[in-house]
Amino acid sequence: MGGGGENDGNNGGKDGGTGGAAHQIAFFLRELSAAEPGRRAAAVKGLGRLGRWDEHGDVVVRAARDAEAEVRAGAADALGRLGDAGDSGAGAVVVELMGDADPQVRRRASLAAERLALTGPAVTEAFRRLLLDDSDWHLRLNGLLGLSSREDTVDMAVYVRLLGERTPYLWGPARRALLASLPRKPALDEVLRTAEHGHGLARVRALEMLPAEDIRRMRDSLLAGLRDESPDVRSAVVRQLSKDRRPSTADALLSALEAETDTDTAALLLRTLGQWKETRAVPAVVRWLDRPGTGSIAVQALVDIGTPTAVEWLRATVAATPGPEAGPGLGRPEVRAAAATALGELAATGSTLTLLALLHDPDERVRAGAVDGLRLLGRRRLRRRRRGARAEALLGLLTTDEPIIGHTRDALSEYPETRPALRRLIDHPSDEVRAAVLSLLDEDDDGDVALFLSHLDDPSEPVRHQALVGIGRYVYWYEELPDAPDGLDLLGVITALSRSPAVSPRTRYEAGRLLDELKGYGVV
Structure with a gap:
């Protein structure tokens, strides 16, 4: 041939x-x-x-x-x-x-x-x-x-069509080519047309490519897009409209939330209307409390709105128990936990008693949410009588509810008045309790520093780690090692911990970090 x-x-x-x-x-x-x-x-x-x-x-x-x-x-x-x-x-x-x-x-x-x-x-x-x-x-x-x-x-129409592909190996190169060509009219016209009248992912990605001034000019198209058959498009439209806080936009988003069926799109609407403190949205928000994937987001929207009605819904959510009679959003443990934390964030009247009652809830998530709420209440440093009740309850929880001990430790960090009682727990048989106690002690207190030093050889790795972290806090503030008792080569101990294969990686890392810090201060 x-x-x-x-x-x-x-x-x-x-x-x-x-x-x-x-x-x-x-x-x-x-x-x-x-x-x-x-x-x-x-x-x-x-x-x-x-x-x-x-x-x-x-x-x-x-x-x-x-x-x-x-x-x-x-x-x-x-x-x-x-x-x-x-x-x-x-x-x-x-x-x-x-x-x-x-x-x-x-x-x-x-x-x-x-x-x-x-x-x-x-x-x-x-x-x-x-x-x-x-x-x-x-x-x-x-x-x-x-x-x-x-x-x-x-041609540009082919690239725009590829924007609707699921695989990034196709839409990625198409997007890069369009972005490079966007300053030229043929490419811009195709992208604008798709952003206004396209379908599915192609429209979504076209919207994401355009500058804000072009997006603002297609507001009517965006409002219509709230009713698009594609959840991807509706979500993209909500993201764009969330930048436009006009009353008419709020009206449109509120109507969209009332009609929405897709979880991801509803989550975006809940966040937007909550951040805008749209009080009219409360009834629509409540309907999403019991949906998987949106319950906690709906709780946050109620927090952001913060009206008495919103707070009452949070109380109702916290107080409900699981069961078919619970009603919207009432009874799901993760939603109840989020609502408990929210009550602490809002510091609503009566929150202390509500949260203290939840510390005996059978669900670990609810108890953890209540403790997180007590932590947020503790930041306010107000109402000394209520603080005492909260501090006492948290101290009791530290030694009786190990599954949520991390939450309890964090909450106690907002109640420094509990340190005298915490010091009495330093010899508790639980490794986790002793480690939590050390994490809460004061590097400015000589007695607490002595406790850090004495627990560097504790048989429990978590305890040794927290003792080392406590010494690290002292070094950070004073730029030197604390005075060690006779017979304790503190620098040698830290050096050995940084090299020992017998300790955990996090302890070796903390010891090495501490040595580097000491070198920076000229101690080593």
Whole structure:
């Protein structure tokens, strides 16, 4: 096929006329008649490595018509190696194979087209079909790369269409190409059109690409988008409208929340209306209290709104018990926990008694939420009588409710008046309690510093770690090591902890960090 002219035997490193290569080629030609498709496929690929187009092109083209896809794929590979970008004839067969029914054949053919650097309307159209119509995303990517490498063959409408793809290997390159072209009118027009009237993810990503001034000009389209059939579009529209605090926008978002069915979109609406303190939203917010994925967000919206009605709903949520009669949002432990914490954040009247009652709840999450609420109340440093009741309850909880001991420790950090009682717990049999006590002691108190030093050799790793952290707090404030009792080489102990494989990684890290800090102060 096609006159290749006289060949000097060099043909890209192949030597098909002498020695072993000739015997191999003869073997491949015989194998093309084998009954097994695998043998025929191997043979045609072998010809691609060692043969010449002018001598073996005809048999490779015949293999490209084989009934077995495996053989056709091998032929596509061979065509890419034997042919050239000129008039060899391989290009037309490669383009034909790019439309083969088998995806592996199409893939090998698309790679062959790239290897041969084929150009022209036929190959451009073949790549376009792969990009826009193929069911295999790998081949669609090949189509995109093939078109992109041929200047002026990918129009902006194709790139915009690709924005709607799920796989980032397709929409990612399309987005980058559009962003690079956005200053030019054709690209901007396509993106604007899609942002206003597109569908699904293509519209979402077009909206994300545009600057704020363009978004503001399409406000009517955004308001209409709140009713779009795609939850992705509705969410994207809410994100854009959340930047526009006009009363009419609040009206539209409120109506959207009342009609919304998608959890993710509702979460965005709840956050926006809560942050805007939209008091009219309370009834709609309450309806989302009992939905998985939105209960805690609805609680936060009620906190942000903060009206007496919102607070009463938080109280009702906290007080309810699980069961079919609980009502909207009432009874789900994670929602009750979030509502308990919210009451502490709001410091609503009666919150202390409500939260103290929850410390005996059978659900660990609810108890932890109540403790977090007591922590937030403790920050206010008000109502000494109530503080005493809260502090006493937290101290009792520290030694009786180990599953939430971390929450209790954090809450006690807001009640420094409990330190005298905490010091009496330093020899408690629980490792977790002793570690919590050390974490709450005062690095400015000589007696507490002595407790840090004496627990560096505690048999419990969590306790040793907190003792080391306490010494670290002292070093941070005083820029020196505390005075150690006779017989204790404190620097040596810290150095040993930084190197010991017997301690936990976090303790080694803390010891190493502390040594670095001491070096910075010139102590080491």
